[in-house]
Amino acid sequence: MEPFIVRYRNLLVLLILLVAQIVGLAVQVRRTDSGRNLVDLQDGPGVRLIRLWAEAVVSPPERLVHGMKLGTVSLWQDYLDLRHVREQNQDLQKTIDRLRLEQASLLEDAQQGQRLQALLSFQEKYVYKTVAAQAIGSSGSDQSRVLYLDKGKDSGLEPDMAVITGDGIVGKVREVYPHTAQVLMINDQTSGAGVILETTRIRGILRGNGVGQLQIVGILADQRIQPGEKVLTAGGDQIFPRGLPVGVVEKVVRDPERDSFIDVMVKPAGHLDRLDEVLVITSMQPRFSPEEQQDMAASEALKGPEVEQAKAQKKAAEIMAERLPALTDPNLPPDEQPLHETAPPTIMAHPPQAIHPDRFTPGNAPTPEGLTEQPPAAGKPEVVSKPGQTLAPAPGTPKAKGPAKPGEPPRRNP
Amino acid sequence: MPVLASSMRRDMEIRRYPVLVYTLVPLGSLVLQAWLPRLLPGHVWFDLPLVVTVYFALNRRSPVQGTLLGGCMGLFEDALTHHAIGVNGIAKTISGFLAASVGIRIDVENHTIRVALNFLLSLLCSGVYLFIYRFLLGLDLDWSWFAELFKAVGNSVIALVLFPLLDKTQIRD
Numbered sequence: 001m002e003p004f005i006v007r008y009r010n011l012l013v014l015l016i017l018l019v020a021q022i023v024g025l026a027v028q029v030r031r032t033d034s035g036r037n038l039v040d041l042q043d044g045p046g047v048r049l050i051r052l053w054a055e056a057v058v059s060p061p062e063r064l065v066h067g068m069k070l071g072t073v074s075l076w077q078d079y080l081d082l083r084h085v086r087e088q089n090q091d092l093q094k095t096i097d098r099l100r101l102e103q104a105s106l107l108e109d110a111q112q113g114q115r116l117q118a119l120l121s122f123q124e125k126y127v128y129k130t131v132a133a134q135a136i137g138s139s140g141s142d143q144s145r146v147l148y149l150d151k152g153k154d155s156g157l158e159p160d161m162a163v164i165t166g167d168g169i170v171g172k173v174r175e176v177y178p179h180t181a182q183v184l185m186i187n188d189q190t191s192g193a194g195v196i197l198e199t200t201r202i203r204g205i206l207r208g209n210g211v212g213q214l215q216i217v218g219i220l221a222d223q224r225i226q227p228g229e230k231v232l233t234a235g236g237d238q239i240f241p242r243g244l245p246v247g248v249v250e251k252v253v254r255d256p257e258r259d260s261f262i263d264v265m266v267k268p269a270g271h272l273d274r275l276d277e278v279l280v281i282t283s284m285q286p287r288f289s290p291e292e293q294q295d296m297a298a299s300e301a302l303k304g305p306e307v308e309q310a311k312a313q314k315k316a317a318e319i320m321a322e323r324l325p326a327l328t329d330p331n332l333p334p335d336e337q338p339l340h341e342t343a344p345p346t347i348m349a350h351p352p353q354a355i356h357p358d359r360f361t362p363g364n365a366p367t368p369e370g371l372t373e374q375p376p377a378a379g380k381p382e383v384v385s386k387p388g389q390t391l392a393p394a395p396g397t398p399k400a401k402g403p404a405k406p407g408e409p410p411r412r413n414p
Numbered sequence: 415m416p417v418l419a420s421s422m423r424r425d426m427e428i429r430r431y432p433v434l435v436y437t438l439v440p441l442g443s444l445v446l447q448a449w450l451p452r453l454l455p456g457h458v459w460f461d462l463p464l465v466v467t468v469y470f471a472l473n474r475r476s477p478v479q480g481t482l483l484g485g486c487m488g489l490f491e492d493a494l495t496h497h498a499i500g501v502n503g504i505a506k507t508i509s510g511f512l513a514a515s516v517g518i519r520i521d522v523e524n525h526t527i528r529v530a531l532n533f534l535l536s537l538l539c540s541g542v543y544l545f546i547y548r549f550l551l552g553l554d555l556d557w558s559w560f561a562e563l564f565k566a567v568g569n570s571v572i573a574l575v576l577f578p579l580l581d582k583t584q585i586r587d
Contacts, residue, residue, distance in 0.1 A: 010477035014511045017485050021500040021507070022550070028498040029551050037552040039498045047499055054493030061445040069453075137494075140447035141502075142458050142561060143543075144495030148448070174496055184496055189556055210556025211457070273455035 484510025
């Protein structure tokens with residue numbers, strides 16, 4: 001008779017393996033206060049070690065295969081398929097020139113917006129520093145939509161950093177390994193991001209469904225939500241900066257579980273299933289990056305004399321406005337300025353009587369005729385102004401900055 | 415005596431492979447499973463580690479080896495996801511055990527049987543995965559049986575091409 005272990009060896013091995021894995025699963029899942037089961041967001045040391053091993057085994061061949069693919073594509077695109085490249089170059093150069101000008105003006109607007117926000121004590125975080133990374137792999141499963149990047153802790157990546165492309169958001173960094181990182185994509189069932197509809201300003205939570213579509217859940221039925229409306233990040237989740245494109249509304253469907261709620265299906269702005277290069281936002285600061293500051297300085301230099309002339313004109317106008325305080329009131333909006341008043345002007349009171357009247361006292365000023373025809377008084381030298389010669393100012397009057405030019409309005413003392 | 419005869423017949427039919435094939439093919443299947451979905455957008459309509467598990471379990475005809483191989487492949491797949499480790503492990507452990515157990519009793523040279531077995535084991539693997547996730551762990555999961563059916567068909571097609579290629583690598587006495 002065969003021993004029990006030998007006879008049932010196959011079944012025993014199966015049983016041991018199954019029990020070990022079930023126990024391992026039980027360790028990873030916990031029950032919340034609300035009675036729901038959840039997988040721990042942070043892996044335990046043992047689980048993390050297994051993931052690290054798997055990543056260490058799979059990642060190098062993935063890099064190799066990915067590198068071979070890039071090499072083949074590069075060989076084809078850079079050396080073999082070069083038709084119409086010259087025309088494309090010219091078109092692109094024109095586009096770059098146009099975009100530079102547009103960017104410069106937009107940066108100035110943004111800078112002005114920042115100043116206004118600073119005045120309002122409102123801190124808006126701007127994307128300050130990003131790290132470009134290549135997507136080298138995935139989980140290989142529809143149930144887990146994750147990406148593997150070729151950059152990790154050694155490049156400054158950390159968990160919960162936002163991952164984006166030029167088109168829109170992609171996901172967030174979930175796990176960071178020494179040379180790679182795992183990114184949880186926004187169309188996974190367990191992901192979540194705060195979003196806002198651009199026109200209607202309705203907020204919701206974006207998540208993925210079983211087939212990898214994006215949907216905004218938990219929104220009360222609203223007739224204003226129409227297909228085509230843009231969806232942006234709301235910025236409240238502390239991961240994605242506010243205002244990044246997410247996608248556009250594709251359709252609105254009724255929530256199958258709650259009658260008064262709807263699910264908004266969203267078409268992603270980025271090609272989530274064809275990602276090659278992504279950007280990881282490693283730092284968000286309330287100021288411009290050095291590159292943007294350089295761009296702004298370059299645009300200022302490009303504009304050169306025109307900007308200086310405009311600034312000088314603006315300065316002169318401001319000086320004039322300061323010297324004419326009665327005409328404008330900086331504390332009032334334009335339509336409420338004194339010049340725009342519709343009420344009859346008030347009659348000014350007579351100035352007080354001077355204690356020691358002189359020739360400048362109102363009413364005592366000599367007429368021009370009197371000045372030309374009256375001979376000089378005895379004992380007083382005649383003062384004759386010559387071209388290029390300035391007269392000494394009267395005591396108590398501000399010093400004049402220069403001779404008046406033809407056509408310039410007469411200066412008035414403030 | 416009949417047991418000995420049966421054992422001898424079984425031993426003669428066990429296929430052997432070079433160590434490189436036995437290590438590189440499972441590893442290659444894991445790498446390709448993680449890499450190919452990026453090239454082929456849309457649904458992941460294949461499960462290469464399962465196909466390789468079924469192949470080696472069928473041809474080695476050892477339930478222990480099939481169980482261990484399936485368990486390792488499943489755990490590796492789980493480790494690459496962000497889900498709990500062990501769901502795929504259990505599903506593929508059972509698949510490997512069943513494939514090896516069936517392989518002892520059927521003619522593994524028949525392509526139709528191989529493809530049919532792949533199809534059935536793929537659906538079984540999906541069913542076990544769903545059972546563990548929803549009922550054993552009590553977690554929420556959106557599920558599409560249509561996608562799983564599509565995956566089972568994909569696995570069968572891959573098996574139809576891959577199995578004859580791998581047959582050529584076996585060591586013949």
